[in-house]
Amino acid sequence: MDQPVTPPKTPYEIAGGGEVIEAIVARFYELMASEPAYAELRAIHAEDLAPVQQGLTQFLKAWMGGPKDWFAQGKCVMSLHRGFPISGAIGGQWAEAMQRAIADQKGMNAELAQALSERLSQMARAMVNQQQG
Numbered sequence: 803m804d805q806p807v808t809p810p811k812t813p814y815e816i817a818g819g820g821e822v823i824e825a826i827v828a829r830f831y832e833l834m835a836s837e838p839a840y841a842e843l844r845a846i847h848a849e850d851l852a853p854v855q856q857g858l859t860q861f862l863k864a865w866m867g868g869p870k871d872w873f874a875q876g877k878c879v880m881s882l883h884r885g886f887p888i889s890g891a892i893g894g895q896w897a898e899a900m901q902r903a904i905a906d907q908k909g910m911n912a913e914l915a916q917a918l919s920e921r922l923s924q925m926a927r928a929m930v931n932q933q934q935g
């Protein structure tokens with residue numbers, strides 16, 4: 803007899819769903835805006851962080867297996883960063899702020915939190931497009 807097939811959980815589900823992703827991204831931009839260590843990273847963003855907060859939240863939901871709205875726009879997350887001067891130092895600031903924002907979600911599955919931090923840090927490193935810094 804066939805066993806009932808339970809589909810594996812997506813990272814979106816393991817993380818705790820949309821609210822957890824919204825909380826990570828809100829914390830990330832809060833850190834970026836308030837910590838002097840991330841001033842260079844803050845400086846290449848627009849004055850109003852609300853649109854990018856919305857964009858990154860939608861992207862992460864889609865990328866982690868939740869609602870796919872961000873992908874429906876047909877944007878490529880790597881290409882849309884080519885227009886910004888991203889030094890190694892700025893890439894490092896992005897990765898560190900994101901690692902902290904993830905670590906601040908206390909109830910999150912620890913294994914997923916670790917994997918997410920590592921994968922997003924790798925993506926940030928891949929976006930570095932300036933030699934200096």
Ligand code: HEM
Nearest residue numbers: 846847848854857858861886888892893896922925926929
């Ligand atoms: C290397 C470090 C990074 C820097 C310096 C950076 C910088 C930026 C900047 C300047 C913007 C435009 C914001 C504005 O106009 O105010 C942006 C948008 C965005 N970034 Fe990054 N970013 C980095 C890494 C990442 C990574 C690793 C991801 C994905 C995991 C990501 C996802 C996004 C998304 C989804 C948007 C919004 C795009 C949209 O919906 O239009 N970024 N980023």
